[in-house]
Amino acid sequence: MIYSRIAGTGSYLPANVVTNDELARRVDTSDEWIRTRTGILQRHLADPDQVCSDLAHHASTLALDAAGIAATDLDLIIVATSTPDFIFPSTACVLQAKLGAKRCPAFDVQAVCSGFVYALDIADKYIRGGAYQRVLVVGAEVFSRILDWQDRGTCVLFGDGAGAVVLVAAEKPGVLGSVLHADGSHSGILSTPGHVRDGKVTGDPFLRMDGQAVFKLAVRVLDEVARETLALCKMEPAEIDWLIPHQANVRILDATAKRLGIPAGKTIITVDRHANTSAASVPLALDVAVRDGRIKRGHKVLLEGVGGGFTWGAALVEF
Numbered sequence: 001m002i003y004s005r006i007a008g009t010g011s012y013l014p015a016n017v018v019t020n021d022e023l024a025r026r027v028d029t030s031d032e033w034i035r036t037r038t039g040i041l042q043r044h045l046a047d048p049d050q051v052c053s054d055l056a057h058h059a060s061t062l063a064l065d066a067a068g069i070a071a072t073d074l075d076l077i078i079v080a081t082s083t084p085d086f087i088f089p090s091t092a093c094v095l096q097a098k099l100g101a102k103r104c105p106a107f108d109v110q111a112v113c114s115g116f117v118y119a120l121d122i123a124d125k126y127i128r129g130g131a132y133q134r135v136l137v138v139g140a141e142v143f144s145r146i147l148d149w150q151d152r153g154t155c156v157l158f159g160d161g162a163g164a165v166v167l168v169a170a171e172k173p174g175v176l177g178s179v180l181h182a183d184g185s186h187s188g189i190l191s192t193p194g195h196v197r198d199g200k201v202t203g204d205p206f207l208r209m210d211g212q213a214v215f216k217l218a219v220r221v222l223d224e225v226a227r228e229t230l231a232l233c234k235m236e237p238a239e240i241d242w243l244i245p246h247q248a249n250v251r252i253l254d255a256t257a258k259r260l261g262i263p264a265g266k267t268i269i270t271v272d273r274h275a276n277t278s279a280a281s282v283p284l285a286l287d288v289a290v291r292d293g294r295i296k297r298g299h300k301v302l303l304e305g306v307g308g309g310f311t312w313g314a315a316l317v318e319f
């Protein structure tokens with residue numbers, strides 16, 4: 001049997017940090033409101049000349065270094081993003097050129113905040129099927145570009161960033177199992193509904209959200225998909241070493257852990273430092289906890305994504 005395992009992780013946050021107090025000078029909000037409702041303390045915003053593939057490039061270089069794999073040896077590049085550099089070519093193709101990786105297939109996955117879990121599931125299945133041995137899986141976003149900075153209900157919640165893993169073929173399983181779901185009937189509660197037509201942006205090009213509806217749905221489906229994934233792997237919540245849900249809001253993370261009966265100390269939380277970075281949030285949190293030594297080889301980590309679409313999914317990984 002062929003399995004896949006994570007050989008290296010990397011992440012990147014742009015240098016420009018914007019605190020809640022700084023935001024409160026631009027829009028009618030406060031540090032107190034943002035902190036108590038979301039747990040967010042600050043976000044990193046890309047420089048005007050930085051695009052999604054630049055962030056992805058930084059994170060990917062670190063992940064490749066950690067894995068000890070050269071970009072030229074990659075068999076496949078998958079980038080999960082909802083804020084690509086262009087309509088086309090894909091950000092994965094732009095990243096491939098920036099990395100100097102030649103000829104390997106490269107494509108983007110669009111599943112919004114679940115994008116990384118979707119991409120990991122795809123990469124795992126390619127490796128298990130024997131098609132590829134070394135796959136770069138990236139989540140990268142510049143959500144600051146699609147935020148309405150006058151809308152306090154959304155602009156305080158998001159930030160820019162990237163995270164990456166190198167997934168390689170292995171004799172023993174690293175990715176123990178994964179489950180994906182979507183329900184397009186909920187597309188209206190979280191969307192950026194604009195599009196380009198006849199050389200103009202048609203419709204609303206900003207992120208719009210019914211926060212309470214998203215909150216309720218997120219907590220329910222994160223619980224359901226965690227249980228489904230654990231059942232697939234014949235494991236109990238108590239056997240997990242670390243839980244990494246999509247880093248959207250500390251209240252959602254806490255509720256997810258509580259419903260699963262997982263002690264608070266076993267949840268990796270980084271949303272306080274970078275806000276919601278959509279598809280980048282899960283690999284970012286994973287990389288932080290790997291590099292600070294909390295996640296060690298052999299640990300079982302449950303990764304969970306949830307976001308616009310509506311999409312959700314989970315992957316149980318033995319690191």
Ligand code: UT7
Nearest residue numbers: 028029030033037113152153156211212214215248249307
């Ligand atoms: O990847 C998934 C992305 N989305 C999410 O994770 C969002 C999920 N939802 C949430 O996290 C929460 O619903 C929010 C953080 C967005 C909002 O928290 P809430 O506890 O559901 O607040 P609310 O929407 O019920 O708003 C409460 C009040 C309202 O004022 P009134 O009507 O009570 O006078 C809002 O107008 O807070 C007001 N408000 C704000 N006040 C200060 C909304 N945004 C802000 C703000 N600063 N930034």
